[in-house]
Amino acid sequence: MTAVEARDLRRTFLTRTGVLRRTAKEVEAVRGVSFEIERGELFGLLGPNGAGKTTTIKMLITLLLPTSGTARVLGHDVVDDVREVRRRIGYVFGGDRGLYERLSALDNLRYFSELYGVPPREQRARIGELLEMVGLTGRERERVEGFSRGMRQRLHIARGLLHDPEVLFLDEPSIGIDPVGARELRATIASLIDVGKTVLLTTHYMFEADELCDRIAVIRAGEIVAEGTPAHLKGLVSVGSVVEIETYGVADAAVTDIGAIAGVKSVAVEERGQMQVLIVRCDAGAQVTQAALAGLDGVRVGRVGTREPTLEDAYVELVSRT
Ligand SMILES: Nc1ncnc2c1ncn2[C@@H]1O[C@H](COP(=O)(O)OP(=O)(O)OP(=O)(O)O)[C@@H](O)[C@H]1O
Numbered sequence: 001m002t003a004v005e006a007r008d009l010r011r012t013f014l015t016r017t018g019v020l021r022r023t024a025k026e027v028e029a030v031r032g033v034s035f036e037i038e039r040g041e042l043f044g045l046l047g048p049n050g051a052g053k054t055t056t057i058k059m060l061i062t063l064l065l066p067t068s069g070t071a072r073v074l075g076h077d078v079v080d081d082v083r084e085v086r087r088r089i090g091y092v093f094g095g096d097r098g099l100y101e102r103l104s105a106l107d108n109l110r111y112f113s114e115l116y117g118v119p120p121r122e123q124r125a126r127i128g129e130l131l132e133m134v135g136l137t138g139r140e141r142e143r144v145e146g147f148s149r150g151m152r153q154r155l156h157i158a159r160g161l162l163h164d165p166e167v168l169f170l171d172e173p174s175i176g177i178d179p180v181g182a183r184e185l186r187a188t189i190a191s192l193i194d195v196g197k198t199v200l201l202t203t204h205y206m207f208e209a210d211e212l213c214d215r216i217a218v219i220r221a222g223e224i225v226a227e228g229t230p231a232h233l234k235g236l237v238s239v240g241s242v243v244e245i246e247t248y249g250v251a252d253a254a255v256t257d258i259g260a261i262a263g264v265k266s267v268a269v270e271e272r273g274q275m276q277v278l279i280v281r282c283d284a285g286a287q288v289t290q291a292a293l294a295g296l297d298g299v300r301v302g303r304v305g306t307r308e309p310t311l312e313d314a315y316v317e318l319v320s321r322t
Helices: 053-060 082-088 105-115 120-133 149-160 179-194 206-212 230-236 252-259 289-294 311-320
Strands: 002-017 023-038 042-046 068-073 089-093 167-171 198-202 215-220 223-228 239-248 264-272 275-283 300-307
Touching: 002 053, 002 198, 023 053, 023 068, 023 198, 023 215, 023 223, 042 053, 042 179, 042 206, 053 068, 053 167, 053 198, 082 089, 089 149, 105 120, 105 149, 120 149, 149 167, 149 179, 179 198, 179 206, 206 311, 215 230, 215 311, 223 230, 223 311, 230 311, 239 289, 252 264, 252 275, 264 311, 275 311, 289 300
Parallel strands: 042 198, 042 215, 089 167, 167 198
Antiparallel strands: 002 023, 002 068, 215 223, 239 275, 239 300, 264 275
Protein backbone atom coordinates (compact mmCIF):
# COMPACT_ATOMS: atom_id res chain seq x y z
CA MET A 1 0.00 0.00 0.00
CA THR A 2 1.14 3.51 -0.75
CA ALA A 3 1.96 5.47 2.41
CA VAL A 4 2.07 8.95 0.91
CA GLU A 5 0.70 10.05 -2.43
CA ALA A 6 0.95 13.60 -3.76
CA ARG A 7 -0.85 14.46 -7.00
CA ASP A 8 -0.10 17.73 -8.74
CA LEU A 9 0.17 19.65 -5.47
CA ARG A 10 0.32 23.39 -5.81
CA ARG A 11 0.55 26.18 -3.29
CA THR A 12 0.75 29.89 -3.86
CA PHE A 13 1.27 32.59 -1.25
CA LEU A 14 0.23 36.20 -1.47
CA THR A 15 2.94 38.46 -0.13
CA ARG A 16 3.02 42.21 0.19
CA THR A 17 6.07 44.17 -0.83
CA GLY A 18 7.01 47.84 -0.58
CA VAL A 19 6.72 50.20 2.37
CA LEU A 20 4.88 53.23 1.03
CA ARG A 21 3.11 51.77 -1.94
CA ARG A 22 2.29 48.23 -0.94
CA THR A 23 1.71 45.83 -3.78
CA ALA A 24 0.54 42.25 -3.55
CA LYS A 25 2.72 39.64 -5.19
CA GLU A 26 1.96 35.99 -5.78
CA VAL A 27 4.68 33.47 -4.91
CA GLU A 28 4.29 29.99 -6.40
CA ALA A 29 6.06 27.96 -3.72
CA VAL A 30 5.00 24.52 -5.00
CA ARG A 31 4.13 24.12 -8.67
CA GLY A 32 2.57 20.76 -9.41
CA VAL A 33 4.45 18.24 -7.29
CA SER A 34 3.61 14.52 -7.62
CA PHE A 35 5.27 11.54 -5.96
CA GLU A 36 4.49 8.34 -4.11
CA ILE A 37 6.16 6.84 -1.06
CA GLU A 38 5.67 3.15 -0.43
CA ARG A 39 5.16 1.80 3.06
CA GLY A 40 8.43 1.16 4.85
CA GLU A 41 10.37 3.41 2.51
CA LEU A 42 12.76 6.19 3.47
CA PHE A 43 12.14 8.90 0.91
CA GLY A 44 14.29 12.00 0.61
CA LEU A 45 13.12 15.39 -0.64
CA LEU A 46 16.17 17.42 -1.60
CA GLY A 47 16.39 20.94 -2.93
CA PRO A 48 18.00 24.32 -2.42
CA ASN A 49 16.70 26.93 0.04
CA GLY A 50 13.26 28.11 -0.95
CA ALA A 51 12.63 25.18 -3.34
CA GLY A 52 9.32 24.31 -1.65
CA LYS A 53 10.23 21.35 0.58
CA THR A 54 8.74 22.69 3.81
CA THR A 55 5.63 23.94 2.01
CA THR A 56 5.13 20.45 0.52
CA ILE A 57 5.56 18.82 3.93
CA LYS A 58 3.18 21.28 5.57
CA MET A 59 0.49 20.33 3.06
CA LEU A 60 1.07 16.62 3.69
CA ILE A 61 0.82 17.02 7.47
CA THR A 62 -2.39 19.09 7.20
CA LEU A 63 -0.85 22.36 8.43
CA LEU A 64 -1.38 24.11 5.11
CA LEU A 65 -4.16 23.78 2.54
CA PRO A 66 -3.06 23.07 -1.03
CA THR A 67 -4.09 25.73 -3.55
CA SER A 68 -4.85 22.80 -5.86
CA GLY A 69 -4.00 19.14 -6.29
CA THR A 70 -4.54 16.31 -3.83
CA ALA A 71 -2.55 14.29 -1.34
CA ARG A 72 -3.26 11.16 0.67
CA VAL A 73 -1.53 9.64 3.64
CA LEU A 74 -2.27 5.93 4.09
CA GLY A 75 -5.29 6.44 1.87
CA HIS A 76 -6.69 9.41 3.80
CA ASP A 77 -7.09 12.74 2.08
CA VAL A 78 -5.10 15.54 3.74
CA VAL A 79 -7.93 18.04 3.28
CA ASP A 80 -11.05 15.91 3.85
CA ASP A 81 -9.76 13.47 6.50
CA VAL A 82 -7.57 15.73 8.63
CA ARG A 83 -8.21 13.78 11.86
CA GLU A 84 -7.39 10.42 10.30
CA VAL A 85 -4.20 11.78 8.77
CA ARG A 86 -3.04 13.44 11.99
CA ARG A 87 -3.53 10.23 13.99
CA ARG A 88 -1.19 8.37 11.68
CA ILE A 89 1.64 10.85 11.24
CA GLY A 90 4.40 12.39 13.30
CA TYR A 91 6.66 15.25 12.33
CA VAL A 92 9.90 16.77 13.47
CA PHE A 93 11.19 20.11 12.27
CA GLY A 94 14.86 20.99 12.58
CA GLY A 95 15.96 23.52 15.19
CA ASP A 96 15.76 23.75 18.92
CA ARG A 97 12.22 24.79 19.66
CA GLY A 98 9.43 22.61 20.97
CA LEU A 99 10.89 21.03 24.09
CA TYR A 100 10.70 22.22 27.69
CA GLU A 101 14.26 23.16 28.65
CA ARG A 102 13.74 23.08 32.41
CA LEU A 103 12.16 19.63 32.36
CA SER A 104 14.00 16.34 32.07
CA ALA A 105 13.79 14.31 28.87
CA LEU A 106 11.49 11.90 30.69
CA ASP A 107 9.15 14.64 31.91
CA ASN A 108 9.02 16.11 28.41
CA LEU A 109 7.95 12.75 27.02
CA ARG A 110 5.42 12.26 29.83
CA TYR A 111 3.97 15.69 29.20
CA PHE A 112 3.64 15.15 25.44
CA SER A 113 2.18 11.68 26.04
CA GLU A 114 -0.64 13.32 27.97
CA LEU A 115 -1.07 15.91 25.26
CA TYR A 116 -1.21 13.30 22.49
CA GLY A 117 -3.61 11.12 24.45
CA VAL A 118 -1.35 8.10 24.92
CA PRO A 119 -3.27 5.78 27.30
CA PRO A 120 -1.68 6.02 30.79
CA ARG A 121 -1.19 2.22 30.95
CA GLU A 122 0.95 2.34 27.84
CA GLN A 123 2.99 5.44 28.62
CA ARG A 124 5.79 3.88 30.68
CA ALA A 125 6.58 1.10 28.27
CA ARG A 126 6.27 3.34 25.20
CA ILE A 127 8.56 6.03 26.64
CA GLY A 128 11.09 3.39 27.69
CA GLU A 129 11.14 1.88 24.20
CA LEU A 130 11.50 5.25 22.53
CA LEU A 131 14.34 6.37 24.80
CA GLU A 132 16.11 3.15 23.92
CA MET A 133 15.49 3.64 20.22
CA VAL A 134 16.90 7.17 20.13
CA GLY A 135 19.85 6.26 22.34
CA LEU A 136 18.90 8.36 25.38
CA THR A 137 18.39 5.60 27.92
CA GLY A 138 20.32 6.55 31.05
CA ARG A 139 20.12 10.27 30.27
CA GLU A 140 16.35 10.59 30.63
CA ARG A 141 16.42 12.21 34.06
CA GLU A 142 18.68 15.04 32.94
CA ARG A 143 17.25 18.41 32.07
CA VAL A 144 17.01 19.16 28.36
CA GLU A 145 18.89 22.46 28.83
CA GLY A 146 22.09 20.44 29.26
CA PHE A 147 21.54 18.37 26.10
CA SER A 148 23.58 18.77 22.91
CA ARG A 149 21.73 19.66 19.72
CA GLY A 150 22.01 16.08 18.53
CA MET A 151 20.47 14.75 21.74
CA ARG A 152 17.66 17.29 21.52
CA GLN A 153 16.92 16.27 17.99
CA ARG A 154 16.78 12.60 18.95
CA LEU A 155 14.44 13.54 21.79
CA HIS A 156 12.31 15.41 19.23
CA ILE A 157 12.10 12.21 17.20
CA ALA A 158 11.01 10.28 20.29
CA ARG A 159 8.36 12.95 20.90
CA GLY A 160 7.17 12.63 17.31
CA LEU A 161 6.74 8.87 17.79
CA LEU A 162 4.81 8.92 21.09
CA HIS A 163 1.45 8.25 19.49
CA ASP A 164 3.04 5.47 17.40
CA PRO A 165 2.47 7.04 13.98
CA GLU A 166 3.13 4.98 10.88
CA VAL A 167 4.56 7.82 8.85
CA LEU A 168 7.14 10.29 10.06
CA PHE A 169 8.09 13.58 8.40
CA LEU A 170 11.58 14.83 9.28
CA ASP A 171 12.30 18.32 7.98
CA GLU A 172 16.04 19.02 8.17
CA PRO A 173 16.52 17.14 11.45
CA SER A 174 20.31 17.27 11.25
CA ILE A 175 20.65 21.03 10.80
CA GLY A 176 23.39 22.49 13.01
CA ILE A 177 24.45 19.17 14.54
CA ASP A 178 28.13 18.25 14.87
CA PRO A 179 29.48 15.21 12.96
CA VAL A 180 29.31 12.79 15.90
CA GLY A 181 25.80 13.89 16.84
CA ALA A 182 24.76 13.69 13.18
CA ARG A 183 26.06 10.13 12.90
CA GLU A 184 24.03 9.10 15.95
CA LEU A 185 21.00 10.83 14.50
CA ARG A 186 21.44 8.97 11.20
CA ALA A 187 21.50 5.68 13.13
CA THR A 188 18.24 6.69 14.80
CA ILE A 189 16.64 7.58 11.47
CA ALA A 190 17.76 4.27 9.93
CA SER A 191 16.27 2.40 12.89
CA LEU A 192 12.86 3.94 12.17
CA ILE A 193 12.71 1.89 9.00
CA ASP A 194 13.76 -1.24 10.89
CA VAL A 195 10.67 -0.92 13.08
CA GLY A 196 8.41 -0.54 10.05
CA LYS A 197 7.91 3.22 9.82
CA THR A 198 7.72 5.18 6.60
CA VAL A 199 9.88 8.30 6.59
CA LEU A 200 9.98 11.44 4.48
CA LEU A 201 13.26 13.26 5.12
CA THR A 202 14.59 16.59 3.93
CA THR A 203 18.25 17.44 4.34
CA HIS A 204 20.93 19.63 2.83
CA TYR A 205 23.60 17.01 3.51
CA MET A 206 24.01 14.84 0.45
CA PHE A 207 26.06 12.07 2.03
CA GLU A 208 23.28 11.75 4.61
CA ALA A 209 20.67 11.38 1.86
CA ASP A 210 22.91 8.93 0.00
CA GLU A 211 23.41 6.79 3.09
CA LEU A 212 19.81 6.79 4.30
CA CYS A 213 17.36 7.19 1.44
CA ASP A 214 15.83 4.41 -0.64
CA ARG A 215 14.56 6.97 -3.13
CA ILE A 216 15.00 10.69 -3.58
CA ALA A 217 13.09 13.45 -5.33
CA VAL A 218 15.02 16.60 -6.20
CA ILE A 219 12.87 19.71 -6.10
CA ARG A 220 13.83 23.03 -7.64
CA ALA A 221 11.74 26.20 -7.74
CA GLY A 222 8.63 24.28 -6.71
CA GLU A 223 8.98 21.46 -9.25
CA ILE A 224 10.45 17.97 -9.11
CA VAL A 225 13.35 17.82 -11.54
CA ALA A 226 14.53 14.25 -10.89
CA GLU A 227 13.48 11.21 -8.92
CA GLY A 228 14.93 7.77 -8.21
CA THR A 229 17.39 5.83 -6.09
CA PRO A 230 20.65 7.57 -5.17
CA ALA A 231 22.44 5.36 -7.72
CA HIS A 232 19.92 6.30 -10.41
CA LEU A 233 20.39 10.03 -9.74
CA LYS A 234 24.17 9.69 -9.91
CA GLY A 235 23.76 8.01 -13.30
CA LEU A 236 21.45 10.74 -14.61
CA VAL A 237 24.02 13.47 -14.72
CA SER A 238 26.75 13.74 -17.25
CA VAL A 239 29.55 14.39 -14.79
CA GLY A 240 32.21 11.84 -15.72
CA SER A 241 34.70 12.39 -12.96
CA VAL A 242 35.65 15.03 -10.47
CA VAL A 243 39.15 16.43 -10.04
CA GLU A 244 39.92 17.95 -6.65
CA ILE A 245 42.90 20.28 -6.35
CA GLU A 246 44.06 21.74 -3.05
CA THR A 247 45.31 25.30 -3.48
CA TYR A 248 46.51 28.11 -1.23
CA GLY A 249 45.57 31.65 -2.24
CA VAL A 250 44.02 30.93 -5.65
CA ALA A 251 42.70 34.03 -7.47
CA ASP A 252 39.16 34.23 -8.87
CA ALA A 253 40.54 34.76 -12.37
CA ALA A 254 42.37 31.41 -12.27
CA VAL A 255 39.15 29.68 -11.21
CA THR A 256 37.30 31.30 -14.10
CA ASP A 257 40.04 30.19 -16.53
CA ILE A 258 39.81 26.58 -15.32
CA GLY A 259 36.05 26.73 -15.83
CA ALA A 260 36.67 27.59 -19.48
CA ILE A 261 38.87 24.52 -20.20
CA ALA A 262 37.31 22.14 -22.74
CA GLY A 263 35.66 19.24 -20.90
CA VAL A 264 35.10 21.16 -17.64
CA LYS A 265 31.44 21.40 -16.64
CA SER A 266 31.81 23.48 -13.50
CA VAL A 267 34.30 24.58 -10.87
CA ALA A 268 33.41 25.12 -7.24
CA VAL A 269 35.71 26.46 -4.54
CA GLU A 270 35.42 24.99 -1.07
CA GLU A 271 37.22 26.87 1.71
CA ARG A 272 38.91 24.51 4.17
CA GLY A 273 40.86 26.59 6.69
CA GLN A 274 43.83 28.17 4.89
CA MET A 275 43.18 26.04 1.86
CA GLN A 276 40.81 26.36 -1.09
CA VAL A 277 39.82 23.08 -2.67
CA LEU A 278 38.88 23.40 -6.32
CA ILE A 279 36.18 20.90 -7.24
CA VAL A 280 36.37 20.53 -11.01
CA ARG A 281 33.45 18.53 -12.43
CA CYS A 282 34.30 17.13 -15.86
CA ASP A 283 32.52 15.58 -18.83
CA ALA A 284 32.71 11.81 -19.17
CA GLY A 285 36.08 10.82 -20.63
CA ALA A 286 37.61 14.31 -20.37
CA GLN A 287 41.22 14.58 -19.16
CA VAL A 288 41.57 18.04 -17.65
CA THR A 289 44.04 17.66 -14.79
CA GLN A 290 47.14 18.80 -16.72
CA ALA A 291 45.36 21.81 -18.24
CA ALA A 292 43.92 22.78 -14.85
CA LEU A 293 47.34 22.60 -13.19
CA ALA A 294 48.84 24.67 -16.00
CA GLY A 295 46.18 27.29 -15.23
CA LEU A 296 47.41 27.40 -11.63
CA ASP A 297 50.93 28.45 -12.54
CA GLY A 298 52.41 30.39 -9.60
CA VAL A 299 49.76 29.18 -7.12
CA ARG A 300 50.81 26.87 -4.28
CA VAL A 301 49.13 23.54 -4.93
CA GLY A 302 48.63 20.70 -2.44
CA ARG A 303 47.14 17.30 -3.16
CA VAL A 304 45.50 16.57 -6.50
CA GLY A 305 43.07 13.69 -6.88
CA THR A 306 40.33 12.29 -9.08
CA ARG A 307 37.19 10.66 -7.75
CA GLU A 308 33.87 9.25 -8.92
CA PRO A 309 30.90 11.64 -8.86
CA THR A 310 28.94 11.63 -5.61
CA LEU A 311 25.28 12.33 -5.02
CA GLU A 312 26.31 15.91 -4.23
CA ASP A 313 27.86 16.31 -7.70
CA ALA A 314 24.67 14.95 -9.27
CA TYR A 315 22.57 17.23 -7.09
CA VAL A 316 24.59 20.34 -7.98
CA GLU A 317 24.12 19.62 -11.65
CA LEU A 318 20.42 18.84 -11.32
CA VAL A 319 19.56 22.01 -9.43
CA SER A 320 21.73 24.31 -11.51
CA ARG A 321 20.57 23.16 -14.95
CA THR A 322 18.85 25.93 -16.88
N1 LIG B 1 3.91 31.83 4.59
C1 LIG B 1 4.55 32.22 3.48
N2 LIG B 1 4.24 33.39 2.88
C2 LIG B 1 4.87 33.78 1.75
N3 LIG B 1 5.81 33.06 1.11
C3 LIG B 1 6.16 31.88 1.65
C4 LIG B 1 5.56 31.40 2.85
N4 LIG B 1 6.09 30.19 3.15
C5 LIG B 1 7.01 29.94 2.17
N5 LIG B 1 7.04 30.95 1.27
C6 LIG B 1 7.88 31.01 0.07
O1 LIG B 1 7.71 29.81 -0.65
C7 LIG B 1 8.94 29.37 -1.20
C8 LIG B 1 9.24 27.96 -0.72
O2 LIG B 1 9.54 27.96 0.66
P1 LIG B 1 9.82 26.64 1.50
O3 LIG B 1 10.00 27.05 2.92
O4 LIG B 1 8.81 25.62 1.20
O5 LIG B 1 11.24 26.17 0.91
P2 LIG B 1 12.24 25.06 1.42
O6 LIG B 1 12.56 24.23 0.22
O7 LIG B 1 11.69 24.35 2.60
O8 LIG B 1 13.51 25.92 1.81
P3 LIG B 1 14.61 25.72 2.99
O9 LIG B 1 15.59 24.71 2.49
O10 LIG B 1 15.22 27.09 3.08
O11 LIG B 1 13.89 25.31 4.22
C9 LIG B 1 9.98 30.40 -0.81
O12 LIG B 1 10.12 31.31 -1.86
C10 LIG B 1 9.36 31.07 0.40
O13 LIG B 1 9.81 32.39 0.52
